[in-house]
Amino acid sequence: METLRERKKRRTRQALLRAALELFTTQGYEHTTVDEIAEAVDVSQRTFFRYFAGKEEAAFAVQEMTEARFVAAVRARPPHEAPMEALRQAVLEGWDAIRETVESAVPVELYLRMYRTIGSTPSLLAAHLRRSAATEETIARLLAEREGVDVDADPRPRLAVAVFGGVIRVTERQWSTGEDFSLEAIRALTASYLDQVGSALTGNWGDARGC
Structure with a gap:
């Protein structure tokens, strides 16, 4: 108590x-x-x-809390899920928990405004990218442990996390410059972009233009 x-x-x-x-x-x-x-x-x-x-x-105190929550969510995913699916489900199913984490510290609206401030402040943006790289390494090592591979000998954990992290950064950039600046909007955008990863990496983009 x-x-x-x-x-x-x-x-x-x-x-x-x-x-x-x-x-x-x-x-x-x-x-x-x-x-x-x-x-x-x-x-x-x-x-x-x-x-x-x-x-x-x-400046990054609340973000650090949400990152820790996400890492814990990845660690808790069922072992039968493929790595990319585990990452996807951890971020989408953990949205309510992330909201609760934010609200335990500051109003969600203030947290969202701080996101924009980070993106428009060079020193904070540099720190954000540095912190993101460290978090991605933590997750890559977690995936390697989960899949029973050596993260330094098998490139797949870092490749999977690099793709996932790239999607999240693209999502954040699109969301922060859009008109709907809400958690619901970024959740929907995240789901949409993650669903397009397969076709973006292996599909023929010319076919999509011809549709």
């Missing part, structure tokens, strides 16, 4: 996180200081650093 001290620490962290994302999305990541974040919650700069190593950690 959560103690009063633990509850107070959790609330302080959530308040700092929400204040940080609000400032990042309204006045810009580069123009926001740690002092401004701390001041918005009426705490000291020292208190901020008690919860976050810096602005970047705060």
Whole structure:
């Protein structure tokens, strides 16, 4: 059971996180200081650093939670599923859990706005790509373990994750520049794009143009 001290620490962290994302999305990541974040919650700069190593950690805190949830979902998929199917089902069937994870920290609307801020801020976009590469390596190793292969000798785990990760990045880019900026929209777009992977890789695109 959560103690009063633990509850107070959790609330302080959530308040700092929400204040940080609000400032990042309204006045810009580069123009926001740690002092401004701390001041918005009426705490000291020292208190901020008690919860976050810096602005970047705060910027990606909720995303880190959703990534951890996805990795856990992949690990929990039935062993008989093919690797790409396991990845697909983990992201689509885990959508409600991902929403709950976000809502436990900040409003979903704020999380979605932060997505756009990451995409339009060079330093955050670079960090996002770096973090994505690390997550993809974790998943590749998980798939290799699940399939009983050596990830360093068999290229298939990394190839599967590279394809999957590419689809997710294309989906995010299309969704973040579209008009329907909701979780339901990105879920539908993700499902649609994943369904097209097979034909995109092995199909004859000329036939599609002639239809």
